Amino acid sequence: MATFDSVEEPDEATKAAIHEILRAYNREHFEILDEREFSITAKDDDGAVIGGVYGTMFGQWLEVEVLAVAPGHRGQGLGSDLLSRIEQAGREHGCRYALLNTFDFQGRDFYPKYGYRQIGEIQGYPLTGSQHWFVKDLRRLRLPGSRSCPGPRHPRTLMHRDSDAFPKTLLFRGSVEYVRVTMHQSPNEVGCVRRRWRPGSPPPRRG
Structure with a gap:
């Protein structure tokens, strides 16, 4: 018979145990198990990271998880450069599509400029904002x-x-x-x- 523990701010071990249950189930159903994480960073002359992007390549999909540029370096094309670089890395690994999500104050107006199409959104998140999901066909120029x-x-x-x-x-x-x-x-x-x-x-x- 199961017992239940409720914990605020669970530790990494607890989260990893829950995730492993789901991953084990997924492995029984996914057609492919090759999943690769990938990152690109941009550094200034002193070697400090001023921007970066990372994501996961899984089957024919590139999922861009985080793209960020330091405040003092925005508006200089660094974000679009990072995005195009990880897209090209995805193509070289056989990815046909890219997927990402962003908030209204982040990249909602940024990603459509580079060929991304919105496929979903939720309003009132976390209170008055919105979250948006985009996809892109990497085979199209x-x-x-x-x-x-x-x-x-x-x-x-x-x-x-x-x-x-x-x-x-x-x-x-x-x-x-x-x-x-x-x-x-x-x-x-x-x-x-x-x-x-x-x-x-x-x-x-x-x-």
């Missing part, structure tokens, strides 16, 4: 739109993609210009050539 490689103005049309392998060349058409983008192995290594376009003129060469 995000259209260029950063300061380093701005996309064509007005509606963008993918005219040509030479292959799915790296390096790859994409050609986009806007209403007044073409943009050729060359993506190398890392999503952060993007070469961009902007060319003006006038109605009736031929598109720029693909090479």
